[in-house]
Amino acid sequence: MTRAPINWITAVAFSAVALFVHVSPALAQRAFVDPAPPAVVDAGGVDPAAVATPELTFRAAPKPLPAGAAVSDWPCFLGPAHNGFSTETKLLQKFPANGPAVVWEYKKGEGYAQPVISNNRLILFHRVGDDEAIDCLDAFTGKRFWRNSYPTHYVDRYGYCNGPRSTPAIEGDWVYSIGAEGEFRCVNLKTGKLRWRRSLLADFKLQQNFFGTGASPLIDSGLVIVNVGAPHGPCVAAFDPATGKMVWGAGDQWGPSYATPVPATLHGKHRVLVFAGGESRPPTGGLMCIDPANGHVDFTFPWRGNRRESVNASSPVVIDNAVFISECYGTGGTLLDIDDHFLPKQRWINPSFGTHFMTAIPKAGYLYGVDGHGPEDAFLCCIDQKTGKEIWRKQPEWEEQLSLRNGGQRKITLGTYRCNLLMIDGRCLCLGEFGHLLWLDLNPQGYKELDRTWLFPAGETWTPPVVSQGLLYVCQNALGSHREPMRMVCYDLRGS
Numbered sequence: 001m002t003r004a005p006i007n008w009i010t011a012v013a014f015s016a017v018a019l020f021v022h023v024s025p026a027l028a029q030r031a032f033v034d035p036a037p038p039a040v041v042d043a044g045g046v047d048p049a050a051v052a053t054p055e056l057t058f059r060a061a062p063k064p065l066p067a068g069a070a071v072s073d074w075p076c077f078l079g080p081a082h083n084g085f086s087t088e089t090k091l092l093q094k095f096p097a098n099g100p101a102v103v104w105e106y107k108k109g110e111g112y113a114q115p116v117i118s119n120n121r122l123i124l125f126h127r128v129g130d131d132e133a134i135d136c137l138d139a140f141t142g143k144r145f146w147r148n149s150y151p152t153h154y155v156d157r158y159g160y161c162n163g164p165r166s167t168p169a170i171e172g173d174w175v176y177s178i179g180a181e182g183e184f185r186c187v188n189l190k191t192g193k194l195r196w197r198r199s200l201l202a203d204f205k206l207q208q209n210f211f212g213t214g215a216s217p218l219i220d221s222g223l224v225i226v227n228v229g230a231p232h233g234p235c236v237a238a239f240d241p242a243t244g245k246m247v248w249g250a251g252d253q254w255g256p257s258y259a260t261p262v263p264a265t266l267h268g269k270h271r272v273l274v275f276a277g278g279e280s281r282p283p284t285g286g287l288m289c290i291d292p293a294n295g296h297v298d299f300t301f302p303w304r305g306n307r308r309e310s311v312n313a314s315s316p317v318v319i320d321n322a323v324f325i326s327e328c329y330g331t332g333g334t335l336l337d338i339d340d341h342f343l344p345k346q347r348w349i350n351p352s353f354g355t356h357f358m359t360a361i362p363k364a365g366y367l368y369g370v371d372g373h374g375p376e377d378a379f380l381c382c383i384d385q386k387t388g389k390e391i392w393r394k395q396p397e398w399e400e401q402l403s404l405r406n407g408g409q410r411k412i413t414l415g416t417y418r419c420n421l422l423m424i425d426g427r428c429l430c431l432g433e434f435g436h437l438l439w440l441d442l443n444p445q446g447y448k449e450l451d452r453t454w455l456f457p458a459g460e461t462w463t464p465p466v467v468s469q470g471l472l473y474v475c476q477n478a479l480g481s482h483r484e485p486m487r488m489v490c491y492d493l494r495g496s
Helices: none
Strands: 056-058 102-107 116-118 121-128 132-139 144-151 167-171 174-178 183-188 193-201 218-220 225-226 236-239 246-250 260-264 269-276 288-291 296-303 317-318 320-326 332-338 346-350 361-362 366-371 379-384 390-394 398-401 409-415 422-425 427-431 436-443 446-452 464-469 471-476 487-492
Touching: 116 167, 116 464, 121 174, 132 174, 132 183, 144 183, 167 218, 218 260, 236 269, 260 317, 288 320, 317 361, 332 436, 361 422, 390 446
Parallel strands: none
Antiparallel strands: 056 102, 102 487, 116 121, 121 132, 132 144, 167 174, 174 183, 183 193, 218 225, 225 236, 236 246, 260 269, 269 288, 288 296, 317 320, 320 332, 332 346, 361 366, 366 379, 379 390, 398 409, 422 427, 427 436, 436 446, 464 471, 471 487
């Protein structure tokens, strides 16, 4: 059903470098100059009508929204709040016998990018043949308004997919995307026309990261903020969304990670948190706290596994005036208390709570997330937020009857494994890595499975689920057990 996992070497306990804080004083800040400002072109024109394409199969219109249902757009990675929480309400309490009804499905190419939605327009970023394609679809019907594509030559060195990892971001009438080879684009959401483009690899003299360029852009404070990871800096750069020109650069220690920057309010002040660090010798990386108004780095905190073949991929989790960061290649997780002078102090370290690429969920004084590389060693865990003590560790598993291509049946054991969690409508929606969808109640006494369905039998279901306007969007990123093609599926999750 899926490729065999990489035979990683057993990770060491945790890196000594992660135990020291390096504070960047104001005088140490470097000024960076944009090495190659892009040209801006006219991205206007006539808005194309949405049309059905061969990739689309429309099934049935969704139910009307229940009266009083709260709904929202999903314009960026991890949703409008940048934390895997949704404000949508009045969703299905129980799945029908055959799972939630399919509204439409759309054949997709390679890639793990999350779809994003604004004003009923959905952006799907994927690789189709030898092109990276930005597709704009009608979120309710799956019909395509436009496609903006360009050639790519990226080949994944570890044998995973050759498509983009980075999720685009939408702000107003503009879409910002970063491809696996660092192609950074601004495209008009209505027309699909290019406004500006630049190559992060060429402009900033980057070396290709383990799995290509992967961190998603953050739109914040009127800027597009990216963990560029240029040698000798900048580590983080902010770009003018209208021109693509670099406004400021910050940091010169660490390379690019796969963790998307997140906004934060700490002691009443607005900041951006970046968990940097990808391929480097020796392996380096950690948390940066940046003032987006000017790029000033308040502090850096080293936190990275001491293996070269490790990455920082989980976004920082903001909890009041504290920040949780985690990686799964040896160092694990730590909670940092940030004082009113913007200096971090470790409250606790838990080397056994290492999230891989999912972002942990804080709830009522506890952290919930998946520890481990997976799939065999991916455990759902509950951690006491105050002390870092592990409360419980479970590996949800069950038996399934898998239909074989020869018409036979095979009993197999599957589970949530490297899943993603979304807090929504008073419960946790869990998307397992083999295509299962679960409603969970997460609490310190354990997890309770409220309901479960199998959407499709396919591996690499690692893209976090998206819910907008009561509709659920799930990406099938690998061929199904019967060689069914990869696709994005829109399900009706609206309650009655």
